[in-house]
Amino acid sequence: MGIHLTKDAGGAVVVRVDGQLIVGNRQELKDLINGALDSGERKFLIDFARTGYIDSSGLGALVSLSKRVRELGGELRLSGLNEDLRSLFELTKLDTLFAIADTPEQALANF
């Protein structure tokens, strides 16, 4: 359980969400990414391969982070969504707002 941040060799920040992304911990994700933005990071990949479920406030946190990253000239990508998780993005049409790759490798390849 928890949100883990690592730095990719190509310079992207890779964030792994273990467990859920919900109202109880979305602030943790926001703080981590906002902190990285403040230290100059601009490329972000959030990987959901180990995520159980996401609630609407988790989706909302992703929307607001993606806005802020874009405003600062950066990019936020997503990966590792299984069928159920991906359906949350499709139902809410958020799949049109995010760059979604199957695997972190694919997301990082052309970052």
Added chain:
Amino acid sequence: MGIHLTKDAGGAVVVRVDGQLIVGNRQELKDLINGALDSGERKFLIDFARTGYIDSSGLGALVSLSKRVRELGGELRLSGLNEDLRSLFELTKLDTLFAIADTPEQALANF
């Protein structure tokens, strides 16, 4: 699940109780053993190695079967009681009424 009857090489009837021995199926055990008594069998081993739990009516069925077997000059032995099952016999002092062996092999050795 179920009560299975086999014949040992030494001539004893081995009854295996898979699942529970309770008010809902104790009659099945009584019918099986009474049927074997009627066909002349006199040595019985009931093995509980695959038994989950026994209720008081199951214990009562064993008492009445053991009486009938003894009246007809036969013997009823028990085996395969794990710690929990054995505690039921100890709590009710039925361990003093039955010949209890650890394994069917031990019970059958000197039958």
Added chain:
Amino acid sequence: MHPAEVRVQLKMPSEVACIEQTVSLVARHCLSGTAANESLRFRLQVALAEALANAVVCGNQEDPAKSVQVDAELRIDRITVQVTDEGDGFDPEQVPEPVLPEHIADTCGRGLFLIRKLVDDVRFNEQGNSICMTLRRR
């Protein structure tokens, strides 16, 4: 989170053939999410099987118009299961000790005795048609 008390309730028909399934259903809910404790599971299963058998057979006398109510309260430190039938009840004080020499070879009468030995607390309502059993999660 200070884990909430969970209540589980169900009604069972007055059929001995339903006892085993009800025992396993109730035990599953009672032990759900806790580390396996095989002795607790065993004691709960036997005590429940006894209480349900008494409710179905002695209490409701297998009357298909009557049912047995099971109410479990799951707390972090204990499980309380209440079994209530629609019968006239009885006086548990009048039930003889099955381990007395004169009863040891009886073919019935060990149910309440076993319940008392297997669980940590047993209470009856005044009428005697409802038994409440508490098992501590040690």
Added chain:
Amino acid sequence: MHPAEVRVQLKMPSEVACIEQTVSLVARHCLSGTAANESLRFRLQVALAEALANAVVCGNQEDPAKSVQVDAELRIDRITVQVTDEGDGFDPEQVPEPVLPEHIADTCGRGLFLIRKLVDDVRFNEQGNSICMTLRRR
């Protein structure tokens, strides 16, 4: 045995930190003893998380004096979960569609929409402080 309907009930404090544990506890009881159905589990978890978050945050406004009541009815063909808070309620008709172009990039407002998409039936009480969600066990 025609399996009995089982009712599971619990009270949860009005703390967002308790939501995840309550979701997993309730889901465990709801799915206990049934063959694994990962899609059903997922839909139940998300819908419950949404309903609990709304009850804790919008309804009870995280007031520690208030709590959230969860009532689940488990049947062979469906699960019904009711989440009730102690707030003033609201009118679900007034909540805008989050997938309209003007709302698609909003940072909130997708909770009820997701619930409606994930479960098979949603009902509110008149006051709007109680939501009842039904999921069929396909």
